Amino acid sequence: MSIADQAAGHAGRNALVFAALGDPTRLGIVTRLGARGPLSTMSLTSATRLSRQAIAKHLRALEDADLVHGKRGGRDKVWELRTERLEDVGAYLAQISAQWDQALGRLRDFVELEQP
Amino acid sequence: MSDRIEKKVHLRAPLERVWQAIADSSQFGVWFGVVFDGPFVAGTRLVGRITPTQVDPEVAAMQKPHEGKTFTFIVDRVEPMRTIVFRWHPYAVDPDVDYDSEPMTLVTFDLAEVADGVLLTISESGFDAIPLSRRAEAFTANDGGWTKQAELIKKYLVGTSAS
Numbered sequence: 354m355s356i357a358d359q360a361a362g363h364a365g366r367n368a369l370v371f372a373a374l375g376d377p378t379r380l381g382i383v384t385r386l387g388a389r390g391p392l393s394t395m396s397l398t399s400a401t402r403l404s405r406q407a408i409a410k411h412l413r414a415l416e417d418a419d420l421v422h423g424k425r426g427g428r429d430k431v432w433e434l435r436t437e438r439l440e441d442v443g444a445y446l447a448q449i450s451a452q453w454d455q456a457l458g459r460l461r462d463f464v465e466l467e468q469p
Numbered sequence: 470m471s472d473r474i475e476k477k478v479h480l481r482a483p484l485e486r487v488w489q490a491i492a493d494s495s496q497f498g499v500w501f502g503v504v505f506d507g508p509f510v511a512g513t514r515l516v517g518r519i520t521p522t523q524v525d526p527e528v529a530a531m532q533k534p535h536e537g538k539t540f541t542f543i544v545d546r547v548e549p550m551r552t553i554v555f556r557w558h559p560y561a562v563d564p565d566v567d568y569d570s571e572p573m574t575l576v577t578f579d580l581a582e583v584a585d586g587v588l589l590t591i592s593e594s595g596f597d598a599i600p601l602s603r604r605a606e607a608f609t610a611n612d613g614g615w616t617k618q619a620e621l622i623k624k625y626l627v628g629t630s631a632s
Contacts, residue, residue: 446596449559450474453591456501457478459522460589463500464482464490 378403379411383420386434393429473594481586488550491578491589499523502532505542509553515542541569553578559599572598 382397398408412432415421419438423430480487490496494505494515502522505515519538521529546554555576558568574595581588 446474449593449596450476453474453476453593457476457589457591459500459502460490461478461480463496464480464487 376411376414378408379415382408382411382415382432383434386421386432387436391424391431391433393426393431395429397432472597473592474596475590475592477588477590479583479586479588484550484580484582484587487580487587487589491580492547492549492553502529509544509547511544511547513544515544516540517542541573543573545575551580559593559596574599 378401381401385397385400386392394405394409394412397412398405401408412421412423412430416423420435422433422435424433425431490500492509494507494509497509498504498517498520500522502520503517504520505517507513507515509515517540519532519535519540521532521536523529540558543556544553545556546552556573557576558571559574572595574593576593577591579590579592581590
């Protein structure tokens with residue numbers, strides 16, 4: 354099942370961001386867009402050893418996950434990182450992380466202060 | 470992308486005490502805020518029912534709205550005094566969602582005896598398989614305001630630029 358199929362299986366923007374980022378090429382594209390700002394398909398391709406077609410396919414997967422946004426810019430598409438998706442992911446892990454901090458604080462009180 | 474949470478905590482209590490607090494399902498329930506329908510035995514599937522924690526009144530108040538909500542909890546591995554591994558559904562708090570059809574995360578408790586107590590390491594991994602919608606819910610359910618978002622994304626981008 355492709356990323357696109359998975360995205361279609363969920364309503365609207367409920368795509369699998371982590372799955373989209375689970376591929377090293379796609380992660381590389383996201384990192385480059387994050388570091389350099391919007392880039393064309395051509396310049397993203399030239400930074401790799403992959404074909405333009407292969408990069409375009411990865412970009413579509415990232416677009417399906419709402420991680421990038423493509424705009425027509427002359428003959429080539431220009432791709433921009435959609436940071437809000439990454440923020441959601443980071444916030445989710447921060448939420449789980451905060452819950453663990455709380456739970457471990459309670460465990461500490463339990464083992465250090467109370468007798469079984 | 471980090472798909473894993475890891476926490477280390479130094480507990481000033483004997484190894485036996487810490488192990489019991491984690492591996493005895495009723496003791497685990499006291500601090501975590503849950504009641505299980507059986508003991509932690511490797512290979513078993515338990516049902517946990519959210520019950521406000523008895524340790525912290527403030528947290529108990531936060532858990533109160535979720536009271537009675539049940540979740541599936543699978544015990545993968547038990548190595549006495551050392552390791553216990555579970556699988557569960559992270560942040561499974563929406564009563565209208567059937568989380569059982571979704572992937573679970575893997576939670577490991579590792580205990581190591583140190584000079585004046587126990588070094589406990591917990592890790593949770595497997596978030597890459599959790600649907601984004603679920604993650605977004607967990608994030609909006611928190612009313613704390615995520616002022617650190619910009620830092621998180623920066624950290625994320627710095628952390629992955631090596632690849």
